[in-house]
Amino acid sequence: MAQRERKTTSAVTILDVARHAGVSPMTASRVINGNPRVAAELRERVRASVRELGYRPNLAGRSLRTAGSARVGVLYSNPSAAYLNELMLGILEQSSASGVQVLVERCGDIRSQRAATRRLVEAGVDGVIVPPPLCDSRPTIRDLDERGIPVVAVASGAPLPGVTSVRIDDYQGARAMTRYLLELGHTRIGFIQGDPKHTPAQLRTAAFVDTMAEAGLKATSNLLAEGMFTYRSGLAAAERLLKLKRRPTAVFCSNDDMAAATMAVAHGMGLRIPGQLTVVGFDDTPVATTLWPELTTIHQPVTAMGRAAVTLVLELIRERRQGRTPPPTDRVMAYTLVKRQSSAAPG
Amino acid sequence: MAQRERKTTSAVTILDVARHAGVSPMTASRVINGNPRVAAELRERVRASVRELGYRPNLAGRSLRTAGSARVGVLYSNPSAAYLNELMLGILEQSSASGVQVLVERCGDIRSQRAATRRLVEAGVDGVIVPPPLCDSRPTIRDLDERGIPVVAVASGAPLPGVTSVRIDDYQGARAMTRYLLELGHTRIGFIQGDPKHTPAQLRTAAFVDTMAEAGLKATSNLLAEGMFTYRSGLAAAERLLKLKRRPTAVFCSNDDMAAATMAVAHGMGLRIPGQLTVVGFDDTPVATTLWPELTTIHQPVTAMGRAAVTLVLELIRERRQGRTPPPTDRVMAYTLVKRQSSAAPG
DNA sequence: CTGAAAGCGCTTACAG
């Protein structure tokens, strides 16, 4: 069995595949990359060899030629740790798959944003990904734009004009959740808002108010509680809502952290969830499945959005290298309403 | 200013640096990699050029030669989403910095472990990282070992003999936390255990019991509640502990999720934290700072452990490629006792 | 201590 006598030292390369299939490395490369201009028979031979040899492309080799060794910066301030983790996971996954180098810069106020931007530029980034809430920072994005660096905004509620972005439709997501609560039979529904400076928070609130109105229900101000997306703010808001004389039978929180807080308060008042109170969130962060009962929420495909951001910024970089200025893309990904155990018809 | 006339198309390469410094690319490479066998003067010149040109090494180019394009697998089952996210973050960071390709396989029972292992092997991985709880799965690790593939176990409480691992000292961590509670003046301390099949859980429990005993306090079985590391199990355990006639003044939970549950139950009973009840956790996952009051806990440097795992597995891979079989390393990283607002002297 | 040569694995032009 001379075939098995493979050096354990080195992996299978495209040359091995080409030899095995009896074609040139170029043809092998074309098949592997899905180029259709290859005779069907050769394509089959190459595919068989790939399978038989267990070939996996070496990304470093590929990217050296293709991505032209692009470098992508991530400029973030302070979203929740869980959210950022998940997003970075997607960004790093796709970067390593595309052979892109990632540089991360953290910043706070406007001044530090300028400094962080400068550092990224000096490090020679070819494009920048901007997670929330910086995705809505006009000065920062303009700053990058003026330096000729492509930008992809992640999870903005309303992407700035001319800026390529990846997001979900926050309005439709919040609308879907409100409708779900209405369909369950709830009419007295409380809503805990997110940070009013964040565009997704604005849209989620608007969708709730509009959808209630359509159902002939007025979202009065005593049912609209202010929050800041933090657990702590959720605690205060939930306490206010759940102590109303006419207590809501359901509370829709603009994110999962505040929903966790609402569940803690409800628990504190001895309310059974979902029997006496339905609690729902938004985002589907890890906390949603940590809680018990598990949280009904709107799933945002954060990891996939991270991957998409890298793909989009790479496209922009390539276009630019060829001297083109492509129109901005607005990639709207699908959200999902995930029904778990924290929601039911009013008791 | 002819100097500024840099093609925006391509980044600064080591050739540019070498030319600018008036040396060969090799000398530039040596300086950049910290090789000491370079004349001081040349070293300075190269460093200056690197700074002036804003040179950043292209990792794809480097790894093509150095890492010999190593491929690392991650074989995981189902730890908490938050933990895995954070670990993967470290793993991907370091992989992309080292030009290593990462392949991830998920599995469940023993049979699927074998299948997942086979898939990784077929994909040509040169080494495998095994997060908890699989890090303690003897059959899986032996399986890889027999195929000659280096393994790094992450966060095992007691690494299997012969296996390289990255971990913290769970025993000392739990001991430090217990001592802290004792120093605050608590004597009646409840403990919620983790999944008894997990080695870290075993050590944390043992450390608590031992440290209490040293202080002349017996950790009676009614103060030792069973848990499984899940929020839900924490809820049940906390309910039992907090309803004891002689209620503990502090509860030490074997992880943060169970501490979150304990706080929810305490909240439910109208207990002020930390005034009437101190609650502490272990791990310092994102939930610890999401809660309010924020949780006192043992910080485990999960991201850094992910990075270290990659570095270690790469070392093993290189050694093996040179025909050596190095002795296993047991890398014990530092934990930190992070004091936040959920702990205080008994009221 | 320094450098000229070669090559890591892959793909982009270019020629047929």
Next chain:
DNA sequence: CTGAAAGCGCTTACAG
């Protein structure tokens, strides 16, 4: 539709 040549950016051996 197919392939021979060249080169992406870097570093490993080898020679001085």
